[in-house]
Amino acid sequence: xxxxxxxxxxxxxxxxxxxxxxxxxxxxxxxxxxxxxxxxxxxxxxxxxxxxxxxxxxxxxxxxxxxxxxxxxxxxxxxxxxxxxxxxxxxxxxxxxxxxxxxxxxxxxxxxxxxxxxxxxxxxxxxxxxxxxxxxxxxxxxxxxxxxxxxxxxxxxxxxxxxxxxxxxxxxxxxxxxxxxxxxxxxxxxxxxxxxxxxxxxxxxxxxxxxxxxxxxxxxxxxxxxxxxxxxxxxxxxxxxxxxxxxxxxxxxxxxxxxxxxxxxxxxxxxxxxxxxxxxxxxxxxxxxxxxxxxxxxxxxxxxxxxxxxxxxxxxxxxxxxxxxxxxxxxxxxxxxxxxxxxxxxxxxxxxxxxxxxxxxxxxxxxx
Numbered sequence: 001x002x003x004x005x006x007x008x009x010x011x012x013x014x015x016x017x018x019x020x021x022x023x024x025x026x027x028x029x030x031x032x033x034x035x036x037x038x039x040x041x042x043x044x045x046x047x048x049x050x051x052x053x054x055x056x057x058x059x060x061x062x063x064x065x066x067x068x069x070x071x072x073x074x075x076x077x078x079x080x081x082x083x084x085x086x087x088x089x090x091x092x093x094x095x096x097x098x099x100x101x102x103x104x105x106x107x108x109x110x111x112x113x114x115x116x117x118x119x120x121x122x123x124x125x126x127x128x129x130x131x132x133x134x135x136x137x138x139x140x141x142x143x144x145x146x147x148x149x150x151x152x153x154x155x156x157x158x159x160x161x162x163x164x165x166x167x168x169x170x171x172x173x174x175x176x177x178x179x180x181x182x183x184x185x186x187x188x189x190x191x192x193x194x195x196x197x198x199x200x201x202x203x204x205x206x207x208x209x210x211x212x213x214x215x216x217x218x219x220x221x222x223x224x225x226x227x228x229x230x231x232x233x234x235x236x237x238x239x240x241x242x243x244x245x246x247x248x249x250x251x252x253x254x255x256x257x258x259x260x261x262x263x264x265x266x267x268x269x270x271x272x273x274x275x276x277x278x279x280x281x282x283x284x285x286x287x288x289x290x291x292x293x294x295x296x297x298x299x300x301x302x303x304x305x306x307x308x309x310x311x312x313x314x315x316x317x318x319x320x321x322x323x324x325x326x327x328x329x330x331x332x333x334x335x336x337x338x339x340x341x342x343x344x345x346x347x348x349x350x351x352x353x354x355x356x357x358x359x360x361x362x363x364x365x366x367x368x
Contacts, residue, residue, distance in 0.1 A: 021226075021280030022077050024290060026297030028279050029073035030304060034332050036067025038311055039325060048320040050328065060325070066251045071165065072268040073275055074304075075210045078172045079217030080276075083180040087221055092184050097177035104173045112149045112166060114347055115305045119159070126314055132157050152206070162308045168206050172214060179215060183222050191219045198265070209265055216269035225273075230281045243278040250274055296333075302340035310335050 039045055039052070042061055052060040082104075086097055120127070133142035134157070142156040151158040152167035183190040194215030198208040220226065229239070250271040253259055259267055284290050296303075311319045311332050319332055 020290070020294050021276075021284040022081060023297035024284045024293040025073060025077055025276040025279035026300040027293030027295070028275060028283070028297075029070040029077075030296055030300035031333065032067035032073070033070035033304065034067075034307055034311075034336065035064055035329060036070065037307070038319075038329060038332060039064035040067065048316075049323050050320070050325050051323045052325040062251060062255050066254055069250075069254065069268060069271055069275065071168075072210060072213045072272040074165075074300075075168065075172065075213045076217040076220075076269070076272040076276060078169070079176050079179075079214040080221045082172070082176045083183070083218045083221035086177065086180045087184060092181055094178070094181055097181045098174075101173050101177055105170060108166070108169055108173065109149060111301065111347070112163075112305065113147065114350075115302060115343060116147050116149075116159075118343055118346065119306065119309065123309070123314060127159065132159065160305065160308050160313070162304060164206065165304065167204075168210060171207055176214065176218065180218050180221075183218050188219065188223070190222075191215055194219075195266075210268075212265055213269045213272060216273065220273065226277060226280055229277060236281075240282050243274065243282065246274045247278060296337065299337060299340040299344065302343050303336040306339055306343070307332060307336040310339075 039050060040061065042057070045052070045061075055063075085100075086092055089096055129143065130139060133139040133146070142151070145151050145154050145156045146158050146163070149163065149166035149170075150156075152164045158164070179190075179194070186193070195212055198211045203211065232239075234242075254264070254267060254271055279293065283293055309315070315335075319335070320328055322328060322331070
């Protein structure tokens with residue numbers, strides 16, 4: 001990637017926080033998620049005979065559990081990305097803020113339903129739908145709720161436990177515009193109010209858990225924090241050391257018993273910010289490394305929605321067959337990525353065919 005740059009009147013080169021930086025951060029996040037799901041349970045590691053040498057077990061488990069930060073990174077990036085576009089508008093109204101919300105929600109749903117259909121067509125013979133969803137009309141309604149990515153909203157059974165995130169994703173799409181609008185009107189006091197809201201108003205657990213992370217992402221977009229840091233007078237080498245040190249601190253601090261039990265909703269906002277900053281300030285400007293993480297980030301959502309079928313639901317013994325943690329991890333990354341690429345190719349083919357059919361329908365009208 002060629003660094004996106006702009007030049008001001010004093011001819012100082014300004015490094016921006018390009019879109020690919022977000023893709024790189026997503027790549028880091030999805031790797032964290034896979035590592036977390038594979039190895040964060042000590043009992044499962046013993047059952048599957050995971051060999052995590054040369055790392056001691058306690059440190060290995062700490063790294064694996066830290067991988068749970070992945071959801072906060074995704075939430076932060078979504079809030080930051082939506083807000084950045086909204087704050088670019090000179091005058092932001094609520095109507096402007098919500099112009100693209102339905103389009104974003106539709107895109108989310110179409111991506112999910114494609115995954116749902118492919119998974120069920122490919123593996124239907126392995127699923128016991130009656131036992132999972134229930135018999136009769138109840139089962140049909142539960143199946144439809146799952147297909148519509150609404151099982152978390154309704155509290156109905158789901159084919160894949162990681163699909164719960166769709167409820168958070170939809171909430172972000174419709175809540176972030178309102179919060180961004182309020183942030184632009186009030187400025188930095190917005191973050192203090194946002195901190196208090198989950199304590200003052202009842203919220204669904206998943207939303208209250210990530211509410212401050214979302215608000216922090218919006219505030220970071222409002223203040224252009226990433227751009228200010230990467231264009232600060234602090235030399236890049238010093239920043240890299242500081243950012244790495246903060247990541248190391250984050251691993252140990254997040255797994256502190258008190259922090260984990262009482263402050264995770266707050267601490268994760270800062271830890272996610274640190275990961276995204278490191279991804280955008282350092283990794284996104286290293287050729288090769290940038291491309292690998294960006295590639296993973298591009299397919300991260302499909303990997304998120306499908307990796308559970310490989311490591312847990314259908315092919316668990318195969319994924320863990322080599323015992324060595326590094327091999328198991330790389331195998332899950334490879335299989336999930338290849339499957340996600342295949343899904344994306346199917347999506348592109350369907351879009352192409354839909355466009356072709358649409359043009360054919362329009363052709364007679366044009367001739368008339």
